[in-house]
Amino acid sequence: MxxxxxxxxxxxxxxxxxxxxxxxxxxxxxxxxxxxxxxxxxxxxxxxxxxxxxxxxxxxxxxxxxxxxxxxxxxxxxxxxxxxxxxxxxxxxxxxxxxxxxxxxxxxxxxxxxxxxxxxxxxxxxxxxxxxxxxxRRTAAGWDAVDAVEATRDEGGTHQPLRDVAQRLAITPQALSQRLRTASWQLEVEALPLxxxxxxxxxxxxxxxxxxxxx
CATH class of the missing domain: 3.30.70 (Alpha-Beta Plaits)
Incomplete structure (x- = not known):
């Protein structure tokens, strides 16, 4: 426990x-x-x-x-x-x-x-x-990007394309990708189950x- x-x-x-x-x-x-x-x-x-x-x-x-x-x-x-x-x-x-x-x-x-x-x-x-x-260390903008992507995750763990998420955030897909990289989101995704x-x-x-x- x-x-x-x-x-x-x-x-x-x-x-x-x-x-x-x-x-x-x-x-x-x-x-x-x-x-x-x-x-x-x-x-x-x-x-x-x-x-x-x-x-x-x-x-x-x-x-x-x-x-x-x-x-x-x-x-x-x-x-x-x-x-x-x-x-x-x-x-x-x-x-x-x-x-x-x-x-x-x-x-x-x-x-x-x-x-x-x-x-x-x-x-x-x-x-x-x-x-x-x-x-x-993650900034508010970084959390906004991570939260927006994770909100689209389905039961199989698949997320919507970044371009769709970026459109909802009113930023470019490139800007969204940069925020996710700065937030170390992909590394976090791999480390959470560990x-x-x-x-x-x-x-x-x-x-x-x-x-x-x-x-």
Whole structure:
């Protein structure tokens, strides 16, 4: 299992971003094990079962550069409660440690396994932080281009021709291609499933170590 603990950055200096984040995370991860919820103050927690959902949540959060993100890989106590706020287990302990460590990192993200020496969790941490560096450096125009292309993706993963997307953005196909290159979008497309696989592999190893991954 993957527990996520997310804390708003500079919360004393700005407005409460939790409601907007909960809406965005609900769209990015429509089927969590336990939903994203405000736990206390400006903190959010959730329990996820798939690496790809963790990656999607991180991508949504890190693009705004307003959040510290901690991910804990490990078992949770069963039976699961109805609310994330009531959930317990090693994954949540590690997520708490991870978000505290993330506060001193750039980008502000950390992945920790139930066993802190687990190489799989460390590998996932490195790849996710590389992706996070890409997300936090991407310009607003770059995100607009990426969002516009991804909005045309069908169930088979095929996108509409760039000329059609460019027309909707009122720019030339050449300008759209340049924005996508600057945004490193093609590299991101290739790296996203790698990050998900590394997380899933780390989760599987934790499950074996803890006798099924839950207790």
């Amino acid at each position: 993957f527990a996520m603990t997310v804390d708003q950055r500079r919360s004393r200096d700005g407005r409460d971003l939790v409601p907007d984040a909960l809406g965005a995370l609900g769209r990015a991860v429509p089927e969590p094990v336990l939903p994203f919820e405000r736990t206390v103050g400006d903190e959010i927690q959730a329990l996820l079962g798939r690496g790809e959902d963790v990656v999607a949540a991180c991508r949504r959060l890190l693009r705004d550069q307003e959040w510290h993100v901690g991910i804990g890989v490990g078992p949770v106590e069963l039976p699961l409660p109805a609310s994330t706020r009531e959930a317990r287990g090693e994954a949540f302990i590690r997520a708490r440690e991870a978000v505290e460590e993330a506060k001193s990192l750039t980008p502000s993200l950390r992945v920790l396994g139930g066993n802190r020496s687990d190489e799989g969790a460390r590998d996932a941490d490195v790849v996710l932080r590389l992706l996070a560096s890409m997300w936090t 990050a998900a696989r590394l997380l899933d592999a780390a989760g599987a190893r934790m499950a074996e170590e803890w006798g099924g991954g839950q207790r």
